[in-house]
Amino acid sequence: SDATDSDPLVITTDKGKIRGTTLEAPSGKKVDAWMGIPYAQPPLGPLRFRHPRPAERWTGVLNATKPPNSCVQIVDTVFGDFPGATMWNPNTPLSEDCLYINVVVPRPRPKNAAVMLWIFGGGFYSGTATLDVYDHRTLASEENVIVVS
Numbered sequence: 001s002d003a004t005d006s007d008p009l010v011i012t013t014d015k016g017k018i019r020g021t022t023l024e025a026p027s028g029k030k031v032d033a034w035m036g037i038p039y040a041q042p043p044l045g046p047l048r049f050r051h052p053r054p055a056e057r058w059t060g061v062l063n064a065t066k067p068p069n070s071c072v073q074i075v076d077t078v079f080g081d082f083p084g085a086t087m088w089n090p091n092t093p094l095s096e097d098c099l100y101i102n103v104v105v106p107r108p109r110p111k112n113a114a115v116m117l118w119i120f121g122g123g124f125y126s127g128t129a130t131l132d133v134y135d136h137r138t139l140a141s142e143e144n145v146i147v148v149s
Contacts, residue, residue, distance in 0.1 A: 013037075016058040021065040022107070029141035030107040035100075035130075036068035042097035052099060067092050068100035070128035090128045102129055104136040104147040118149040 009020040009032060020034035040052035047053060070090035079085035106113070120127045120134060129149035136147045 008032075010061055015055055017061045018064045019061050020103075023104075023137050025137035025141040026135070027138070027141060029137075031104050031137050031140045032107055032109070033102065033104045033136070034064040035066060035102040036064050037062070037101050037103065038099060039101050040099040042099065044096055048096065067130040068102070069093050069095035069098045070130060071098040072096055073122075073126045076126075087133050088126070088131065090130070091132065092128065092130050102136065102147075102149045104140040106140045106144050106146075110144055110146075114145045116143075116145045116147050118147055120149065 007019070009022070011018050011020065011034065015038075018034055018037060020032050023031050023033050025031060038055040040055055041047055043050065043052065070092045072094050073090065075089050075094075076085050116139065118129065118134065118136070118139075120129050120131070122128075134149070136149060139145060140147045
């Protein structure tokens, strides 16, 4: 849905309002980002190992300005601090509460843009949408696409 008149970074969704943030790509171009939007209830307690349940509505404005948790996984330490290995390790806290999406939109906001759905790799063993190597800011600002991950 459209942003509110008073704050263009507050968006109204079917589940409630969410607040985003403006980020700068390495090129200096700006993007708007909403990170950590729940798409399902956290799979904790009795919901663990069950089919996902739809996210519940929330009251107030959800703060979607920081990258979400990464799902629980083994962190590769075989090569120590070798950047070619560590760049694939999660860069946000590990948690079972990790069912979130991120949306990154170029600025100025396009009237008509393609939506790119990014599903990170990892073979159901590792991975996270928040890795620096998957720079959503660059994809959105340089290719004029809306990136959803």
